[in-house]
Amino acid sequence: MEELDIVIVGGGIAGLATSLALHRKGIKSIVLERSESVRSEGAAFGIQTNGWLALQQLGVAAKLRLNSLPIHQIRDVMIEKNIKQRESVGPASHGEVRGVIRNDMVRALAHALPVGTLRLGSQIVSVKLDEATSFPIVHLRNGQDIKAKVLIGCDGSNSIVSKFLGLNPTKALGSRAVRGFTNYPNGHVFQQEFIRIKMDNVVSGRLPITHNLVFWFVVMLKCPQDSNNLKNQEDVARLTLASVCQFPEEWKEMVKKCDIDSLYISRLRYRSPWDVMSSKFRRGTVTVAGDSMHLMGPFIGQGCSAALEDGVVLARCLWSKLGQDGMNNVSSRKQIEEAIDEYVRERRGRLVGLSTQTYLTGRLIEASSPATKLLLIVLLMILFRDHIGHTRHDCGRL
Ligand SMILES: Cc1cc2nc3c(=O)[nH]c(=O)nc-3n(C[C@H](O)[C@H](O)[C@H](O)COP(=O)(O)OP(=O)(O)OC[C@H]3O[C@@H](n4cnc5c(N)ncnc54)[C@H](O)[C@@H]3O)c2cc1C
DSSP states (O other): OEEEEEEEEOOSHHHHHHHHHHHHTTOOOEEEOSSSSOOOTTOEEEEOHHHHHHHHHHTOHHHHHTTSOBOOEEEEEEEETTEEEEEEEEOSSSSOOEEEEHHHHHHHHHHTSOTTSEETTOOEEEEEEOTTTOOEEEEETTSOEEEEEEEEEOOGGGOHHHHHTTOOOOEEEEEEEEEEEEEOTTOOOOOSEEEEEEETTEEEEEEESSSSEEEEEEEESSOOGGGGOOOSHHHHHHHHHHHTTTSOHHHHHHHHTBOGGGOEEEEEEEOOHHHHHHOOOEETTEEEOTHHHHOOOSTTSOHHHHHHHHHHHHHHHHHHHHOTTGGGOTTTHHHHHHHHHHHHHHHHHHHHHHHHHHHHHHHHHHOOSHHHHHHHHHHHHHHOSSTTGGGGOOOOOO
């Protein structure tokens, strides 16, 4: 059986960020990714100040900024029965916001890793503990077993590692989201702002990435029946266009002219704030990061940035307990556990705040009764008076 020091499951944002953060501290790790190539699903993300601070620590912020415009403000528009009810404009973040193409981010992180770190086509199917040493063993789909001193599950929303930790299953929100790009070869005319329109049961957002490329998403709060029978990208495009049929002409044009291959549809799920507050995120020397730990809806746009923060904090905690040579020390098991406990302690408060604000915001968007809306607004005002305060967070130096 192959024996490794640190194994990371999942080569998405959290997995690559954690591996790169460890590498920058001189600690080697191996990333097992099930896809045959670095995945490109998910189109793009809005990255806010806290995410940029984490990217800075990872050494890839400058490179990513080259291909993404700064966003100056956020505009929220609410339309009911074809009548504009409300429009508000404000800062999108305390500091910096930019849209980043997921592929660009994944590539920037992956290319900064030493050759051989990322093992593609390596899907894990189960985790168990070695009876003699209590270190984890992952079983791969190809029949191979790998023993690790530290196992970090960054395997996303349907995480095998989080099941091994005994975390409660994530919950469905009842909404579906489509993300996509539209390319304007002669340039678009949109302002450098993030605009979100809510019309009846649909919320759609638009974020210019460059002067030619626009990222957008459509969240269908009540999934139409036919959304279960989507067979190909054309079906996804048709459903998405139908869901924005009441939107302004330019919006419909944007969806109609999308890059059909970029469309990515997903059912929205989340880990409840209560579970984030109370779950045990460590079992032996196994832990989780990113969506495996704190899957949340897209309503405050922090899932990816929080995953980047996780990577920086986890690497810092492991390094501060183990040092660069720590993994060679056979008696380091207790130190590994202490390092993971420190990571969980440091992250929990931050993640409870993010998942609670996301949860309440999502509920507010879905709510139809005026009394429920009022209650949610009051709760959000009490708990999150500065509604973009979450963008101020600095995960600190590596
Ligand atoms: C509509 C929508 C809009 C969003 N907008 C934003 C935004 O604006 N800003 C933001 O910060 N966040 C946003 N998010 C959230 C963001 O997309 C996620 O939080 C982020 O991608 C999580 O990264 P991750 O690495 O944890 O998971 P993923 O990126 O999903 O990566 C998981 C990886 O693990 C691999 N994997 C899974 N199982 C296995 C296995 N068994 N073995 C090996 N590999 C495995 C997968 O192939 C994948 O590569 C949005 C989400 C949605 C749905």
